[in-house]
Structure formats: structure tokens, C-alpha cells
Amino acid sequence: MNYTTVYKLLHNDLKSIENRLESVLDTESPLLRQSSLHYLQAGGKRIRPILVILSGKFGNYHIDKVMDVAVALELIHMASLIHDDVIDDAYTRRGRPTVKAKWDDQIAVYTGDFILAKSLDVITNIKEDEVHKVLSKTMVELSIGEIEQIQDKYNFDQRFTTYFRRIKRKTALLIAASCQLGALAAGAEKHIYQKLYRFGYYIGMAFQITDDILDFTSTAKKLGKPVGEDLLQGNITLPVLLAMKNPAIKKEIIKVHAYTEPEVLERIIQLIKETGSINQSIAVTRQYLKKALRILDELPNHEVKPLLQTIVDFIGNRKF
Amino acid sequence: MNYTTVYKLLHNDLKSIENRLESVLDTESPLLRQSSLHYLQAGGKRIRPILVILSGKFGNYHIDKVMDVAVALELIHMASLIHDDVIDDAYTRRGRPTVKAKWDDQIAVYTGDFILAKSLDVITNIKEDEVHKVLSKTMVELSIGEIEQIQDKYNFDQRFTTYFRRIKRKTALLIAASCQLGALAAGAEKHIYQKLYRFGYYIGMAFQITDDILDFTSTAKKLGKPVGEDLLQGNITLPVLLAMKNPAIKKEIIKVHAYTEPEVLERIIQLIKETGSINQSIAVTRQYLKKALRILDELPNHEVKPLLQTIVDFIGNRKF
Numbered sequence: 295m296n297y298t299t300v301y302k303l304l305h306n307d308l309k310s311i312e313n314r315l316e317s318v319l320d321t322e323s324p325l326l327r328q329s330s331l332h333y334l335q336a337g338g339k340r341i342r343p344i345l346v347i348l349s350g351k352f353g354n355y356h357i358d359k360v361m362d363v364a365v366a367l368e369l370i371h372m373a374s375l376i377h378d379d380v381i382d383d384a385y386t387r388r389g390r391p392t393v394k395a396k397w398d399d400q401i402a403v404y405t406g407d408f409i410l411a412k413s414l415d416v417i418t419n420i421k422e423d424e425v426h427k428v429l430s431k432t433m434v435e436l437s438i439g440e441i442e443q444i445q446d447k448y449n450f451d452q453r454f455t456t457y458f459r460r461i462k463r464k465t466a467l468l469i470a471a472s473c474q475l476g477a478l479a480a481g482a483e484k485h486i487y488q489k490l491y492r493f494g495y496y497i498g499m500a501f502q503i504t505d506d507i508l509d510f511t512s513t514a515k516k517l518g519k520p521v522g523e524d525l526l527q528g529n530i531t532l533p534v535l536l537a538m539k540n541p542a543i544k545k546e547i548i549k550v551h552a553y554t555e556p557e558v559l560e561r562i563i564q565l566i567k568e569t570g571s572i573n574q575s576i577a578v579t580r581q582y583l584k585k586a587l588r589i590l591d592e593l594p595n596h597e598v599k600p601l602l603q604t605i606v607d608f609i610g611n612r613k614f
Numbered sequence: 615m616n617y618t619t620v621y622k623l624l625h626n627d628l629k630s631i632e633n634r635l636e637s638v639l640d641t642e643s644p645l646l647r648q649s650s651l652h653y654l655q656a657g658g659k660r661i662r663p664i665l666v667i668l669s670g671k672f673g674n675y676h677i678d679k680v681m682d683v684a685v686a687l688e689l690i691h692m693a694s695l696i697h698d699d700v701i702d703d704a705y706t707r708r709g710r711p712t713v714k715a716k717w718d719d720q721i722a723v724y725t726g727d728f729i730l731a732k733s734l735d736v737i738t739n740i741k742e743d744e745v746h747k748v749l750s751k752t753m754v755e756l757s758i759g760e761i762e763q764i765q766d767k768y769n770f771d772q773r774f775t776t777y778f779r780r781i782k783r784k785t786a787l788l789i790a791a792s793c794q795l796g797a798l799a800a801g802a803e804k805h806i807y808q809k810l811y812r813f814g815y816y817i818g819m820a821f822q823i824t825d826d827i828l829d830f831t832s833t834a835k836k837l838g839k840p841v842g843e844d845l846l847q848g849n850i851t852l853p854v855l856l857a858m859k860n861p862a863i864k865k866e867i868i869k870v871h872a873y874t875e876p877e878v879l880e881r882i883i884q885l886i887k888e889t890g891s892i893n894q895s896i897a898v899t900r901q902y903l904k905k906a907l908r909i910l911d912e913l914p915n916h917e918v919k920p921l922l923q924t925i926v927d928f929i930g931n932r933k934f
Binding site: 321322323325326374377380381399400401403404405406407408410411412414415417418423426427429430431433434436437438440441442444445 | 641642643645646694697700701719720721723724725726727728730731732734735737738743746747749750751753754756757758760761762764765
């Protein structure tokens, strides 16, 4: 089984979520409707809604029970992408112009705010207090992670723990929340959704590290954005941190600025690759995925377990 | 009685709200703590918390009952100010540098997001479903109003209704919500908090129109920002719309751009004033305040009514 198979198996429920997202973002302002639907229509892996559904199956699943949670999480994710693209001055995402590129920074900031407000609107439909608490804490952590990402830019002396804490906040917690809240909203028992939270956390960490690896190893076409963009933006990721253990390489890397010429960037990417730091990063990813699989083992037998296993495999091997 | 007297009478409760705001925004990130406390420490009129408290007195008031509502509303307001200053490229507010000026646009965007996330965190403490719904709807309307403000910039042909709808969303609804939710959270009856909502809506409209008038009539020192800034940013406000009824004046106003020279701007401000549009705008403000007073009359007798009356007077006469 592969990711596409999982996607197809869940197609009906994913389609319902998609429709709901569209109707939530429907507004009388034509500009706001277009700008807020822009990323939704660009597609994407929909990993969060998929995890909400699969985790929900450990409870007394019905799409209606997990709908609000899935929609709220995807909205929070989309809003953060739009604001991130303003901050990173990014012009392409998923192979299409970003909101800030198609419109401008101002529209992008308020579109993000609008989507966040809409997510809050969806959250108010949810009855469980615990869901509210998890979502708000996740949003707070997410925004702290984003600030840290700015602060840590071009900080070539940052520790590994700084990196891991940052990606936890920026990515892993939202994926962990997707697993936890899918199960919680569908009425799964506490020990189940707690395990799913940890499962989500581990695959979330692996997901982000893989993203950081792909910035070096993938192609612009597959990424839907330029290769080496993270490094160019001064985002120090795991492959860079590992490569910088070599002082000579570190010296070269420190020379990278937002206006580095393409040939120079290419050479530095090559240098980083030659240190073996990509393989070491992959090894770290595999450690996290192994932990995720261990949690999966601990979960009660269920027909969705092979699907979650497929997600784990996908994250370990994805090329986009 | 004047506004300062009201402020002093409510001092203890306002101080508690202030302390809670500070503790909510306390975070392990030193940068985020500083940037998010920046506007809080700059002071401000605290009109929203004051209205929450006064409206709350129509119920079974205790500061603890309205605390979360007051804090959430002030946080939403602060977050929107921070994002507005990014959009308007504003360098001073309340006589101090804006977040974007003291740090940068990127920090300002994420600081706003952080404060919004924290407001959601506070909202999760509130039990009443209706409060959640009102707050989320208000946030949605607020962000639509903000997008409209960008879209309507330099649109010299916009209608009066466009202006009124925009300031309703941008300002009046949050002030209306302050009155409504203060009463609701303190357990006031529905017919009471519905009236207070309308009271808040009317004074909110008057508040924003006064703001728009002060942009022309006040001094940079009192405003804490340059005079004529709105017009320079292309924000077409009521005094401008009224002045443009004169085609010759309209022709002059259309020449204003973000890079207009100070002497030219001064001359155009003078032209606008000479049309009498300031006095006409003041008359509109008075209409709204009259409506607010009528609602106040309909409310049951209560010792806070003179205080609300003072707020109405303040909005009609404020110079800052």
C-alpha cells in the first residue's frame, strides 16, 4: 500500500472535509475568498486531515464527529503557511505563486488573520473543552516556533536542541494534535489518544526533518520551490548543523546570505552533501519513525493500523 | 465626571486586567515577551476593558466573571493594531515606535499571531458557548474589515455605505462585543445584553469617526502619530468623503499619494477643513451618540449609567 492508496481509500471523507473548508472560507469579499482558497485549491498532501480520520477510527468514528477538528487544524496550518511565506519572502509554494506573490504582503497578512479567525469560528462548534485547550496551546506553540525560526536565522552556533525544539513547535505539535484530536473527537479512550499524540509527535518530527533534507536533495520541480531555499533564507536545519561539525565546511556555510549567487549556493550544497550529513539526517528521521512504529504496535488491533503504517513509510521515503 | 474619573473609579479592576494581560503574554521567548508587551506598556484608553466592566455591572458582577472576556477582547484588539501597523507601514503609535519599527515586519506578523493564539487560549477558559460564537464572529468580521480597508485604499469613488460598513467591521463590532459580553459573562439577562450590544455598536461607530476626524484636527503630539496619516495612506474617511462632494476639492484630494510632500498635504488638509466636512462628520458622530444615549435610557436604573454617560461624552469630545 502507498500514500495514494490511503488517500483514495479515504477519498469520500477527505472530499467532505475539502467541501467544508471551501464553504467555511466562502465570504462576501471576492478578494478574500480568492486569496484564502488559493492554497486550498493548490492541493497538498492533506496529511493532517488524513491523520485526523485514521486516528478517529480508534473511536466510534463518523466523519461528522471529526469534521470540525480536521477543518480547524487544516485552517491553522494554511494560515501559518500564508504568514510564513510573507516572512520568508517566498514566491512559490506547491508550484504556484504564494499569496504574497499573487497579491501582496498586506493581503497575505490579513488573509492569514481571516483564516485564523475562521478556524476559531469552527472551533466554537466543538463541544469538548479538552479539544479547545489542545488547539489553543498548539497555536501558541506554533507562533513561538515561528518567532524562534526568525531569531535563529543565520545563527550558525545554535545547538541541536534548539533545532529540535523549534521543529517540534513549528510542525510536530500540529501533527501530534491531529492524531490526538481525531481520536478524542471520535470518543476514543484517553490511553488511546495519548498514544496517538505521541505517534503524531514522532512522525511530525520525522516529517519536518525530511522536509529539511528535501530542501537539499530534491528538485525545484518536485519541491514546487527553489532548491536550497531554506539555507539561502538562513534557516539552519539538521543537515546544515551536522555538516557544520566540520569547521572548514562551517566557514563556507557562514558565507551564505540571502543574495548568494546560484553557483556559490550550489557549491555549498554540494559540500554539505559530501559531509554525509544528509544520510545522518535520514538516520535521525528513521529513529523517530521507529519510535512511531513502536507506538503503533502498542495500539489495539484495528484495520487502520496498516494505513498508519503506510503513512510512516511515506514519511520515511517521500520525495516531495 | 470625566473619563479619567471613570478610569480611577474602576482602577482596581482595570489593574487586575492589566496584570492578567501581562501574565498571559509572559513567555519563555524574551523577544516575544518584549514585542507582545510593547503596546500594553504604552498605555492606551482601555476603552474595551472599561466597557466590559461597566456592562458587567448590569449582571451579577464580579471581576473574575468578566476577566477572561476583557482580556480576550483586549488581546484581539492589540493583535489587530500590530498587524495594522505592518500594513500601514506605521512607525509611531501612542507616541512610541510601533512593533514593526522597533523590531521589523516579520517579528510584528508573528507577534500578532502569538497574541491571537493567546487570546484563543484565554477564550477556552470561558464556559458560555455564546461568548465563543460572538468572539469568533467578531474576529472574522474584523479581518474582513481590514481587507476591505486595503481594497478601498485610494478608491476615491467609494460610497458612504462602504465607509460605514468598513468601520463597523474594523472597530464598532469589537466595542459592541465588549459591552455585550461583559454583561453576558456576568449573567445579565438577554434583553439587557442585547441593548448593551447596540449601545456599544453606536459608540463604536462614533469612536471610529472621531478617530478619523482627529487625523485632520489634532496635533502629532496628541495623536502620537503624524497628522493626515490616514489620507496619506489612501484611507478615505468620512471627512474626505464629505469634502469630495465638491468636485474641485475631489480633484485635489486625488493627487495625494504616499509620497506627497508635507506642504502639499497640509494644503489639502486645509482645503478639506474649509469645506465644512469636519463639522458635518462631527454631526454624524453626534447622531450615533444620541442613539447610544437613547439605549442608555432604556436600560434599567443602575449606578453605572452615569459612568456610561461619561464614556459617551468622552467619545463626543475626545481630543486624543
